[in-house]
Amino acid sequence: RSKLENFYIPHYEMKKVATWIMQWIFHHRAPIMISWIILLITLWVCFALYQNQVTHGFYVLFAVLPLLGYSLYFLFVSVRGLTFIPLTTILLAVAPFTNQRLLWVITMTGTLITSYLIYYFSQALHLDDYFEGKHQRSIKLTRKWLMKYELPVIVIRSMLPFTPTDLICYIAGTLNISIRKMLLGILIWEWIICATYIRWIQSIFSRFVP
Numbered sequence: 528r529s530k531l532e533n534f535y536i537p538h539y540e541m542k543k544v545a546t547w548i549m550q551w552i553f554h555h556r557a558p559i560m561i562s563w564i565i566l567l568i569t570l571w572v573c574f575a576l577y578q579n580q581v582t583h584g585f586y587v588l589f590a591v592l593p594l595l596g597y598s599l600y601f602l603f604v605s606v607r608g609l610t611f612i613p614l615t616t617i618l619l620a621v622a623p624f625t626n627q628r629l630l631w632v633i634t635m636t637g638t639l640i641t642s643y644l645i646y647y648f649s650q651a652l653h654l655d656d657y658f659e660g661k662h663q664r665s666i667k668l669t670r671k672w673l674m675k676y677e678l679p680v681i682v683i684r685s686m687l688p689f690t691p692t693d694l695i696c697y698i699a700g701t702l703n704i705s706i707r708k709m710l711l712g713i714l715i716w717e718w719i720i721c722a723t724y725i726r727w728i729q730s731i732f733s734r735f736v737p
Contacts, residue, residue, distance in 0.1 A: 546651050549609060549644060553652045556610040563612050567620055585624035597625075597633055604637030608645045608693045609652070614638065615724060622725050623732035634721050635714070642713050645696040646706055654697050662694055669698050677704055681712025692717070 552559070574581045588596040600621055607614060614634070622630060645654070658666060673680045681704075684695045692713065699709040 546648070549606075549648045550652060552606055552609045553654075559610045560612055563610075563616070567616055570620055582624070585621075589621075589625050597629065600625075600630075601633050601637055604634055605640040606644070607637070608641030608696070609648075611691060611693065613691075614721070618721075618724050618728055622728040627725055627729060631718075631722055631725055634725070635718055638717050638721070639710055639714065642693070642696045642710060643706065645693050646700040646709060649697050649700045655701075658694060658697050665694070666698060669695065670702065673698060673702060673704070678708055678712050681709060682715050685713055685716040686720075 570581070600617075604614070604617060607617065618630075618634070649655070669680065669684055673684075681695055681699065685692050696709060696713070
């Protein structure tokens with residue numbers, strides 16, 4: 528039985544639409560990733576050349592129009608896992624211009640949502656074709672330990688910097704590990720690292736902007 532059958536959406540047609548959207552995002556992850564890198568580079572080049580204008584633009588987006596700014600950020604972070612865009616690069620783009628606590632709350636919420644989506648949509652998106660070919664040794668070792676020590680392995684595996692956190696969500700889904708246990712394991716580490724990243728980025732940025 529597919530996990531997607533357990534994914535709660537009240538209407539069958541809405542579930543089909545949600546699946547189609549997830550598939551579209553995943554299959555277009557390469558151009559989305561390239562576009563994001565170009566946008567990020569452009570943003571920081573513009574900031575270096577036109578610091579006051581860029582800072583004012585982000586101030587308008589997140590201070591004058593906070594509902595729009597934070598809603599766009601929340602949407603992006605919530606589907607980030609389907610594109611494999613590193614969360615750090617997104618924080619680099621917005622952390623200097625936002626409220627630290629609010630950004631942390633939205634980031635953590637979006638991280639849990641994207642983990643939830645990968646857990647349930649891994650079969651529909653054929654993530655096995657991607658992960659099993661690219662991280663075969665890591666997956667085999669993680670599965671072995673995950674079957675013995677579920678929560679500790681999820682926490683430790685989320686800490687490793689060389690492979691994506693999204694990978695543990697996929698493995699947990701293939702082993703039918705409780706979604707609550709998987710999300711708790713992700714939360715334990717991610718809340719620490721996200722808070723640290725946001726504080727570091729804002730601290731470094733404040734040295735360049737009076």
